[in-house]
Amino acid sequence: MTLALSLAIFAVTYGLIVSEKVDRTAAAILGATAMVMLHLIPHSVALEHVDLDVMFLLTGMMIVVGILSETGLFEWVAIFIARRAQGNALIILIGLLTATAVLSAFLDNVTTVVLIAPITILLTQILDIPTIPFLVLQALFSNIGGTATLIGDPPNILIASKSGLNFNQFIFHLLPAVLLVMWTVLIFIAFTQKNLLRTTPAARLRIMQAHPELAITDPVRLKRGLAVFALIIFGFCVGHYFHIEPGIVALAGGFLMLVVCGAGIHGAMEKVEWETIFFLIGLFILVGTLEHVGVFAILGDVMFRTIGHNLPLLAVSILWISGVLSAVFGNIPVVIAFLPLVKAIIPAYFAPLGGVENADPLLVSSVADPLWWSLALGSCLGGNGTLFGAAANVVVAQIAKKNGYHISFLTYLRYGLPVTIASLCICTVYVYLRYFAFVRFS
Amino acid sequence: MDIFFGKDTVMLGPEASDKWGLIESMLDRLVGQGFLGGQTGVNRDGLLEAVRAREKERGTGLGEGFAFPHGRIHGLAKPGLCLALPRNPVDFGAPDGVPARLVALMLVPDDQPQVLLKMMASFARFMGEPTARHMVLGMDDEELLAVLITEKVVNNGVHITAGDIMRPPTTMVRPDATLHDVTRLMSQLMIESVAVTEEDGTLLGHITCDHLFQLGMPDFFSQLKSVSFIREFDPFEKYFAEESKSLARDVMTSDFATVSEDATLLEIVFELAVHRRHKLYVVRDGKRVGVIDRSLVLDRVINI
Numbered sequence: 133m134t135l136a137l138s139l140a141i142f143a144v145t146y147g148l149i150v151s152e153k154v155d156r157t158a159a160a161i162l163g164a165t166a167m168v169m170l171h172l173i174p175h176s177v178a179l180e181h182v183d184l185d186v187m188f189l190l191t192g193m194m195i196v197v198g199i200l201s202e203t204g205l206f207e208w209v210a211i212f213i214a215r216r217a218q219g220n221a222l223i224i225l226i227g228l229l230t231a232t233a234v235l236s237a238f239l240d241n242v243t244t245v246v247l248i249a250p251i252t253i254l255l256t257q258i259l260d261i262p263t264i265p266f267l268v269l270q271a272l273f274s275n276i277g278g279t280a281t282l283i284g285d286p287p288n289i290l291i292a293s294k295s296g297l298n299f300n301q302f303i304f305h306l307l308p309a310v311l312l313v314m315w316t317v318l319i320f321i322a323f324t325q326k327n328l329l330r331t332t333p334a335a336r337l338r339i340m341q342a343h344p345e346l347a348i349t350d351p352v353r354l355k356r357g358l359a360v361f362a363l364i365i366f367g368f369c370v371g372h373y374f375h376i377e378p379g380i381v382a383l384a385g386g387f388l389m390l391v392v393c394g395a396g397i398h399g400a401m402e403k404v405e406w407e408t409i410f411f412l413i414g415l416f417i418l419v420g421t422l423e424h425v426g427v428f429a430i431l432g433d434v435m436f437r438t439i440g441h442n443l444p445l446l447a448v449s450i451l452w453i454s455g456v457l458s459a460v461f462g463n464i465p466v467v468i469a470f471l472p473l474v475k476a477i478i479p480a481y482f483a484p485l486g487g488v489e490n491a492d493p494l495l496v497s498s499v500a501d502p503l504w505w506s507l508a509l510g511s512c513l514g515g516n517g518t519l520f521g522a523a524a525n526v527v528v529a530q531i532a533k534k535n536g537y538h539i540s541f542l543t544y545l546r547y548g549l550p551v552t553i554a555s556l557c558i559c560t561v562y563v564y565l566r567y568f569a570f571v572r573f574s
Numbered sequence: 575m576d577i578f579f580g581k582d583t584v585m586l587g588p589e590a591s592d593k594w595g596l597i598e599s600m601l602d603r604l605v606g607q608g609f610l611g612g613q614t615g616v617n618r619d620g621l622l623e624a625v626r627a628r629e630k631e632r633g634t635g636l637g638e639g640f641a642f643p644h645g646r647i648h649g650l651a652k653p654g655l656c657l658a659l660p661r662n663p664v665d666f667g668a669p670d671g672v673p674a675r676l677v678a679l680m681l682v683p684d685d686q687p688q689v690l691l692k693m694m695a696s697f698a699r700f701m702g703e704p705t706a707r708h709m710v711l712g713m714d715d716e717e718l719l720a721v722l723i724t725e726k727v728v729n730n731g732v733h734i735t736a737g738d739i740m741r742p743p744t745t746m747v748r749p750d751a752t753l754h755d756v757t758r759l760m761s762q763l764m765i766e767s768v769a770v771t772e773e774d775g776t777l778l779g780h781i782t783c784d785h786l787f788q789l790g791m792p793d794f795f796s797q798l799k800s801v802s803f804i805r806e807f808d809p810f811e812k813y814f815a816e817e818s819k820s821l822a823r824d825v826m827t828s829d830f831a832t833v834s835e836d837a838t839l840l841e842i843v844f845e846l847a848v849h850r851r852h853k854l855y856v857v858r859d860g861k862r863v864g865v866i867d868r869s870l871v872l873d874r875v876i877n878i
Contacts, residue, residue: 204799211803250794258807338806347803534793 138172138425142418150461150520157407160414164421173421181420182413183293185379190240190412191404192382193283196361197243198403199395203354207347209235210251215344219336221261221329225269226318228252232270233277233314237284238365241274242405242523249531259335262328263537268547269321271528272516276317276555278524279512280310282378283368286412286523287458287467287511289378294471295504298372305505309562313513313555320554353393360389408523415468423472432476441481443499444568447506448560450474454510455556459517459548467511474503502567509559517552519544577689577728578654581720582607585658586713593664593674597625597643600656600679609654609681616649621681633667639711640701641666641674642694646684653682653689657723659711675711676701688734691839695738696727736842737835739871740856740864746771749778749823753789756781756822767853770826775861779826782852789825790814832857833866842866 145163149156168178209231217223228248236244249267256263278285282292282302292302348354364385371381390400422428439446450470457466478500482488488496515522519529519541525548529539583604590596605618624645628634635641643666656679663673678697682689701707706726713719746769747756760768760783767782790813795801817825831851833842835858845851846868856864 202799207798207800207803246797250797253792253794254798254801254804257809258804338804341806342804344803347800349799531794531797536792 134172135425135427137170138167138421139427141166141170141172142422145414145418146461146465149465155407157411157414160411160418162414164414164417167417167421173417173424177424178417178420181423182416183290185377186289186293186412187409188377188379188383189283189289190286190382190409192364192379192384192386193240194243194404195386195400196357196364196382196389197239197247198400199353199389199393200239200357200361201243201247201403202350202395203357204347204349205354206235206247207251208344210248210255211342211344211347214255214339215342219259219331219339221259221331222322222326224255224259225266225325225329226322228255228266229269229273229318229321230314233273233280233310236274236277236524237280237310238361240283241278241285242408242527244277245271245274245524245528246531249528253531253535253537255339258338259331261331263535264532264539264543265325265328265547267528267532267537268539268544271522271525271544272317272547272551273314274524275512275516275522276310276313279313279509280307283382285463285512285515286408287463287515288508290464290467290471291504291508292378294475295500297501297504299368299378300372301501302508305501305566306508308566309509309559312558312562316554316558317551353395356392357389360385360392363388412464412468415465419468419472422469428472428476431473432480435473436477436480443481443502444564446477446481447502447563447567450503451506451510451559451563452556454507455514455517455552458511458514459521459552462520463511463515463522466514467507470507470511474500474507477503498567502563505567506559506563509563510556513555513559514552516548516555518548521548521552576652577693578604578607578609578652579656579720579724579728580607581717583609583654583656584716584720584723585656586716586719587661588658589662590660590664593629593641593643593666596658596660596664596677597629597679598622600658600677601625604654604656604679604681613649613651616647621645621647624681625679635666635668635672635674636694636698637668637670637672638701638707639663639672639675640697641668641677642680642697643677644680644682644690644694646682646687646690648684650681650683653680653686653693655680655693655728657719659713659719691734693727695734696730698738700726700730734839735835736833736837736854736856736864736866739839739842740835740866741870743769743775743862743865745769746775746862747781747822748773749821749826751822752818753786753820753822753825754818756825757786757818760786769855769862769865770822771862775863777830777832777855777857777860777862778823779828780830780853780855781822781826785825785827789817789820830855834858835863843871846871 141163145159148154148159167173168175210228213227213231214224217227232244232248249270252266252270253263256266275285280303282288282299288302364381367381367385368378371378390397439449454466454470479488481499482491485491519525525544532539585600585603588596588599590599601618601621610616624647625643628645629643634643658677659675660677663675664677665673680690680693710719745759745763745765747759749770756768767780769777770779770781771777790810792813831845831849832855833845835856842854845854853865853867855862856866
């Protein structure tokens with residue numbers, strides 16, 4: 133009864149979130165409170181499922197981006213690229229997409245597209261070239277770039293908090309896959325979009341007369357902000373050696389930047405997307421309840437019984453299933469639902485071998501880690517599949533609409549679907565070759 | 575209101591060649607009747623200086639043959655009013671150019687500006703009725719006039735309302751006017767906003783310069799921190815040209831504030847200051863009957 137009721141509330145809430153009939157944050161919070169009020173999960177256990185480290189990481193990085201964005205850094209990056217490309221639209225597109233991916237790797241990718249999309253629209257208007265392909269590809273590359281690091285995309289932040297994998301491990305294991313995907317897509321764009329991006333000499337001249345240095349509105353704040361930002365990245369890299377969680381590094385860094393740059397607390401707090409924070413709180417409690425009543429233990433068992441000890445197949449299944457579901461339902465809810473599932477698969481895998489406790493920790497991580505990387509790649513890159521797959525896609529479509537450009541579901545799909553299928557295929561090969569082709573599991 | 579006023583401070587048919595001659599004779603009448611009795615630190619010259627200072631800022635002729643010279647005096651014990659119907663109309667620099675046939679000289683302590691405002695509003699409301707105006711201007715008995723003004727104006731105790739201070743509506747556009755025509759009208763009249771109304775005056779919306787600039791400045795510009803880095807790109811003529819055929823009904827906004835004629839001064843200032851409105855439309859049954867903007871409030875309320 134408890135199990136059925138929990139699943140029913142979860143299904144209704146999920147339906148409301150996906151249908152967008154009500155605000156997704158309100159739906160998640162109401163669903164979560166229903167779980168607690170009906171005593172499907174004890175209050176204290178529900179709160180334990182809310183991962184404060186994730187909240188701290190998101191809040192800290194939102195403060196950081198808010199302060200850096202005020203300096204004109206993002207305008208400078210775009211104009212600098214455009215000038216260096218001497219107005220060649222194809223080179224500008226490739227440069228901007230690469231910059232978007234790099235920025236998204238170290239900043240929240242929704243914020244990255246919010247900051248880079250306006251200057252992209254300006255550039256396309258100056259060059260008199262189509263704006264929509266630029267914007268759609270930018271959303272895709274923000275998700276691809278965000279896949280590379282622990283802090284780049286919310287699914288990775290969530291996976292890091294549950295798996296115990298650190299910042300360096302994320303880069304070491306995910307960056308090669310991301311680079312492969314990026315280069316494949318860029319080469320594809322170079323061949324297919326060439327004709328679309330023809331520019332006139334007059335338009336190119338306008339770009340050459342730009343002054344990127346004038347984009348920096350507050351050089352002092354920018355220098356200070358970048359210094360603190362470098363300190364934050366350093367903190368992420370070395371934090372695990374001192375048992376300091378990324379959330380604490382980000383939160384401390386955000387408030388340090390606030391002090392060092394002389395930014396006001398009210399302005400900084402306004403940059404924090406509180407609706408995202410509360411959406412995650414709701415989802416944590418919703419999924420935590422399902423975990424509490426044993427749904428994921430059952431699912432993990434079923435999945436394991438179906439696939440058996442075939443670890444490569446298990447990893448590839450997680451990669452594709454999470455990818456496809458992320459494209460349909462959005463990657464944040466999917467990854468939150470998959471976290472306890474993957475956590476349930478690992479003990480099930482070791483059960484015939486005497487349990488996780490009795491297994492060699494190295495063997496446990498060599499089994500568990502590929503599953504986590506598959507989930508990260510699947511959910512982050514799967515988010516590219518449809519307009520609703522990732523928050524960045526929706527935000528780009530909203531920015532476009534406000535400026536008179538309509539990015540329909542199908543328009544997005546024309547770019548998103550092939551990129552996602554190609555990405556997941558590349559990742560399948562990558563995961564198999566890197567983790568299974570040359571390793572034998574007992 | 576406790577005001578120094580009576581039949582002895584009503585002057586019927588005084589001779590005056592100009593407004594200062596009339597004002598000085600009215601001051602003499604007030605002082606002569608004991609307006610300053612027992613007060614130290616305030617004298618006739620001080621009163622005249624205050625009225626001169628106010629008159630120097632801007633003429634106090636209100637139009638339609640009515641003038642309201644006044645002064646705010648530091649240390650004055652109570653307000654005083656002197657009413658004059660000069661034999662020959664006197665020029666007070668009214669906006670309509672009509673010389674004053676009824677002059678009300680009002681002196682108030684400097685910490686009681688609301689008395690001035692109420693009196694001015696009360697006079698305007700009373701004299702706004704043609705029969706009352708005709709009756710007052712035709713009177714030949716100081717005592718009767720004093721009783722009438724005391725009853726209808728001095729003791730009326732009215733609140734200042736939107737109807738007292740509003741300007742009559744002058745400009746508007748129809749909903750099917752093109753944006754090209756709207757912008758031309760606004761630039762010719764040098765106005766920041768214009769109402770969009772039906773034939774019968776029903777208020778549908780308004781268009782402001784902010785809206786027009788937003789149309790000429792696409793949304794993405796609001797996300798940029800500056801545009802100084804790109805100097806050879808000036809697309810606004812193109813943006814405006816794209817919009818110029820739009821109709822007023824397509825670009826107007828319903829985000830405007832209305833007040834009724836009996837809205838109090840506090841309500842008006844609250845809307846202007848707290849809700850940061852630039853203009854309030856005074857409406858009756860959904861139809862625009864007047865306009866109050868910030869400059870009007872400064873003119874008629876704060877700068878009295």
